[in-house]
Amino acid sequence: MKDKERYLFLDFDGVLNTMEYQTALQWKGERSDDEFGSLFDPYTIDCLKNILDCTAAKLVVSSSWRLDGIDKMRELWTARNLPGEIYGVTPALDELYFKSLDGGRDTFSVIPYGTRGLEISEWLRTHPQKQGIPYSYAILDDGDDFLLTQSERVVITEPETGLTKELAERVIEILNKH
Ligand SMILES: [Mg+2]
Numbered sequence: 001m002k003d004k005e006r007y008l009f010l011d012f013d014g015v016l017n018t019m020e021y022q023t024a025l026q027w028k029g030e031r032s033d034d035e036f037g038s039l040f041d042p043y044t045i046d047c048l049k050n051i052l053d054c055t056a057a058k059l060v061v062s063s064s065w066r067l068d069g070i071d072k073m074r075e076l077w078t079a080r081n082l083p084g085e086i087y088g089v090t091p092a093l094d095e096l097y098f099k100s101l102d103g104g105r106d107t108f109s110v111i112p113y114g115t116r117g118l119e120i121s122e123w124l125r126t127h128p129q130k131q132g133i134p135y136s137y138a139i140l141d142d143g144d145d146f147l148l149t150q151s152e153r154v155v156i157t158e159p160e161t162g163l164t165k166e167l168a169e170r171v172i173e174i175l176n177k178h
Pocket of ligand 1: 011012013014015141142143
């Protein structure tokens with residue numbers, strides 16, 4: 001019985017696109033990318049498939065690859081025969097300023113800590129929360145650019161190896177428990 005929706009916010013670089021696999025392909029003199037970008041590490045894809053088999057989670061792309069648009073993400077999923085389907089992409093927070101209250105203004109537009117977390121939070125606000133859908137979520141990323149309130153749902157990968165069996169188990173636990 002499905003009691004709630006489950007969403008997996010997915011980063012690509014350092015999660016599915018690993019340094020280890022890229023290096024191996026280059027050593028063998030094989031092509032390491034296609035029209036979409038770097039090829040994903042097949043081991044990480046097996047791990048992702050395991051997560052989806054155990055949770056029926058919907059995929060929401062939080063990777064910067066999503067800036068090419070959701071259609072492109074879906075094309076990529078089909079072309080590479082990847083597991084699950086792309087349900088959504090998080091919005092992009094493209095400009096943010098810190099302003100000092102004594103009248104000065106930071107001349108830089110910055111990407112402050114927590115930006116990716118804010119983008120995820122906004123997606124949740126404008127999708128399941130808006131529709132009153134009960135949900136659970138987990139975040140897979142090799143960076144730690146998230147909000148404190150999201151910390152127990154974030155699983156951090158190593159860019160070298162990306163998603164592993166052990167990390168996939170943690171994601172499954174988060175999605176099925178909370
Ligand atoms: Mg990354």
